[in-house]
Amino acid sequence: MSKKIGILTGGGDCPGLNAVIRAVVKGGIKKGWKLLGFRYGWKGLIAGEFMELDDQTVSGIVHRGGTILGTSRTNPYKNPGDAEKVKNTIKKEGIDVIAAIGGEDTLGAAAKLSKEGIRIVGAPKTIDNDLSCTDFTFGFDTAVNIAMECIDRLHTTAESHNRVMVVEIMGRHAGWITTYAGLAGGADVVLIPEQPISLNHVCEVIQRRHEKGKLFSIVAVAEGAKFEGKDMVLEGKLDQFGHVRLGGLGQLLGEMIEKKTGYETRVTVLGHIQRGGSPTAFDRVLGTRFGIGMIKLIEEGKFGCMVSLQGNEIVPARLEEASGKLKLVPQEFIELCEYFE
Secondary structure, three states, X not given: OOOEEEEEEOOOOOOOHHHHHHHHHHHHHHOOOEEEEEOOOHHHHHHOOEEEEXXXXXXXXXXXXXXXXXXXXOOOOOOOOHHHHHHHHHHHOOOOEEEEEEOHHHHHHHHHHHHOOOOEEEEEEOOOOOEOOOOOOEOHHHHXXXXXXXXXXXXXXXXXXXXXXXXXXXXXXXXXXXXXXXXXXXXXXXEOOOOXXXXXXXXXXXXXXXXXXXXXEEEEEEOOOOEOOOOOOEEEEEOOOOOEEEOOHHHHHHHHHHHHHOOOEEEEEOHHHHHOOOOOHHHHHHHHHHHHHHHHHHHOOOOOEEEEEXXXXXXXXXXXXXXXXXXXXXXXHHHHHHOOO
């Protein structure tokens, strides 16, 4: 039976989104379905703004970063009446199923709408890799490779000038990118939200390296890491899901290291560089598998579920379980980093 599927991408952009969109559209067309792409996440469903998607629309996009649909951090439950507008748009346009591609916030809103009777399937998207129920999210591998390459490049400057280089990497509550990039890039200290920062310990590692003749050090720190007994370093602004914008930890840490050790210290903040550019082969393939997996969820009537990667299998997981709890870096990885200090 012919279906009409509405697709949206919500939250921060990340490499691999277009691969998912392309796969859903290609798979849906083969089933004889009609595909509509809602613009800028939940904002498009609230406003009724969409575009028709076909073979031509998704041709040549698998290698492109970002999302052809646009995205936003719009929360349909933030303003009174917006959730009803979403439902009205779905009814007005005759949408059978919503395919929501997003992270904790986007899929959290999807879980609420699912409980209210809207047929929804999801795909996990976050470069932070912190969604439960899936081993990896697309976008993470690309972000790690970008951060790793930046650390590689910082090594030469650090060694040439006998400097300490602090590199601030994305990661609000989970330090997956920093951990993987730090290990792969040979960082001397890796600092993540899962374990409070001990300034004394960081400086001891750096001083010990100097005593051994290593006159430079690389410190990889996640933006959401906290000093012992302190809160996160914040800009002070809130998004629609109530998240405070982070900023300034790298600079603060760099100043503290230089003051305590006396070693010249420089800070690099990677910021949105980690989100941009072409996805890696891993993320393109994972995004493609997730997109076709969503088609299968729709076919099987498994609404209220998202696709997930467990081992090497694509399996369904309940939306509320995936968005209800963050997946943090385990102690095993924290101890692994400590071997290389």
